[in-house]
Amino acid sequence: MRLRIQATSKPLAGRYCPPGDKSISHRVAILGGLARGTSVIEGFLEAADTRATLAAMASLGAEVTESEGRIRITGGRLEAGNRTLDLGNSGTGMRLLAGMLSGRPELIGHTLTLIGDESLSARPMDRIIRPLSEMGARIGSREGRAPLSIEPQALHGIRYAMPVASAQVKSALLLAGLVADGATVVVEPGPSRDHTERLLPAFGVDLLDGAPGVGVRGGAELRATELRVPGDLSSASFVMAAALMVPGSRVEVDNVGLNPTRDGVLRIIDAMGGRVERLSDETVGLEPVGRLAVHGEGLRGLEIPPAWVPLAIDEFPIVMAMAAAAEGETVIRGARELRVKESDRLAVMCEALAAVGVDVTETPDGAVIRGGRVRGGRVDSHGDHRIAMSMAVLGLVSEGDIVVERAQWIETSYPGFVDDMVALGADMQWEADDD
Ligand code: S3P
Numbered sequence: 001m002r003l004r005i006q007a008t009s010k011p012l013a014g015r016y017c018p019p020g021d022k023s024i025s026h027r028v029a030i031l032g033g034l035a036r037g038t039s040v041i042e043g044f045l046e047a048a049d050t051r052a053t054l055a056a057m058a059s060l061g062a063e064v065t066e067s068e069g070r071i072r073i074t075g076g077r078l079e080a081g082n083r084t085l086d087l088g089n090s091g092t093g094m095r096l097l098a099g100m101l102s103g104r105p106e107l108i109g110h111t112l113t114l115i116g117d118e119s120l121s122a123r124p125m126d127r128i129i130r131p132l133s134e135m136g137a138r139i140g141s142r143e144g145r146a147p148l149s150i151e152p153q154a155l156h157g158i159r160y161a162m163p164v165a166s167a168q169v170k171s172a173l174l175l176a177g178l179v180a181d182g183a184t185v186v187v188e189p190g191p192s193r194d195h196t197e198r199l200l201p202a203f204g205v206d207l208l209d210g211a212p213g214v215g216v217r218g219g220a221e222l223r224a225t226e227l228r229v230p231g232d233l234s235s236a237s238f239v240m241a242a243a244l245m246v247p248g249s250r251v252e253v254d255n256v257g258l259n260p261t262r263d264g265v266l267r268i269i270d271a272m273g274g275r276v277e278r279l280s281d282e283t284v285g286l287e288p289v290g291r292l293a294v295h296g297e298g299l300r301g302l303e304i305p306p307a308w309v310p311l312a313i314d315e316f317p318i319v320m321a322m323a324a325a326a327e328g329e330t331v332i333r334g335a336r337e338l339r340v341k342e343s344d345r346l347a348v349m350c351e352a353l354a355a356v357g358v359d360v361t362e363t364p365d366g367a368v369i370r371g372g373r374v375r376g377g378r379v380d381s382h383g384d385h386r387i388a389m390s391m392a393v394l395g396l397v398s399e400g401d402i403v404v405e406r407a408q409w410i411e412t413s414y415p416g417f418v419d420d421m422v423a424l425g426a427d428m429q430w431e432a433d434d435d
Contacts, residue, residue, distance in 0.1 A: 005395025099172025264312025
């Protein structure tokens with residue numbers, strides 16, 4: 001399916017509630033499936049990625065029921081047996097499950113095969129295989145990539161200094177550490193999202209302060225809990241960017257997660273001169289959540305400090321779209337990690353921006369974007385949900401239409417994106433691929 005976007009003639013306006021947080025939903029599916037009793041989760045993200053993780057947990061023996069926007073997961077003991085688990089497009093699902101499964105005592109003697117789609121099968125898995133193997137895990141791969149075949153083993157804790165800040169690697173090790181002998185401590189070179197650390201205590205697991213790292217001791221029994229998943233700031237950032245880019249817009253964003261290890265996009269917007277008011281702040285369960293008002297009053301280019309990159313890692317496609325619409329030059333450096341996401345996001349965004357007439361130069365670890373003029377044209381999502389949504393948002397301020405081919409990949413994280421944008425006044429239509 002392709003998505004056609006017309007420049008919008010009127011400001012965006014209204015109140016908007018983002019879908020549930022993807023990172024938290026993955027973690028809750030896994031922890032809920034491990035915890036004894038029935039966990040009740042409100043706001044779980046209904047999207048392809050998180051459904052894949054939930055289905056994997058169900059296939060491993062967790063009971064999952066859904067009603068009235070809540071899911072109930074009854075867990076406690078995984079069922080023994082050989083299984084193939086398909087994680088589709090989800091790097092988080094595959095890496096976290098690989099960590100969780102590699103030492104499960106009830107699965108020793110069996111083989112779990114983790115598979116994914118073409119994009120996921122090309123992404124690096126050695127970043128988890130190496131430290132998990134140090135803990136005693138046995139994980140076969142195709143030269144460090146999926147499919148992964150995991151033969152669960154008794155593990156021992158390690159202290160691991162991560163070479164790159166990655167919440168997926170950190171979380172994979174902490175999940176493995178839940179059943180390892182002794183303590184597993186992870187030290188990061190810089191902060192990455194800390195949802196796993198916030199959720200583990202909610203499921204009854206004490207964290208170890210391994211300053212400057214964080215850890216767990218093996219053997220804790222997880223207990224079911226009730227919690228509400230906040231709205232996803234990464235998904236909301238597409239709508240926020242649209243409101244910032246279209247002059248005169250005012251959009252209120254309700255119930256959005258404002259975890260400080262995820263808020264790099266807010267810092268970038270602020271440094272671009274974008275106006276985002278914090279109308280309220282509260283803590284829902286273990287996560288900070290707020291209500292924001294976003295105003296379309298213009299954006300200017302900026303040099304993004306490399307230290308902000310991990311705090312906005314998933315928002316770079318939309319930041320690049322904002323930079324294309326902003327006055328002046330934007331410089332991105334220290335963002336090589338973007339090359340191993342659902343697509344090579346530096347290459348793909350630079351190609352897409354150039355295709356719609358933006359003056360952009362790709363660099364080995366970033367890009368230079370000279371904003372101000374977007375002509376319009378046809379681009380391809382490259383199977384990457386965030387590329388599709390970023391280019392769709394840019395279409396709102398383009399001289400001619402932008403058409404995003406293979407835009408159905410938006411389903412990966414945000415199936416309601418087009419409906420939400422249209423409700424706020426955007427002009428976007430799905431078109432069948434008939435030629
Ligand atoms: C995620 C961590 C990030 C992010 C991904 C979700 C998570 O990946 O890009 O979308 O939920 O832990 P890395 O840990 O590889 O940076």
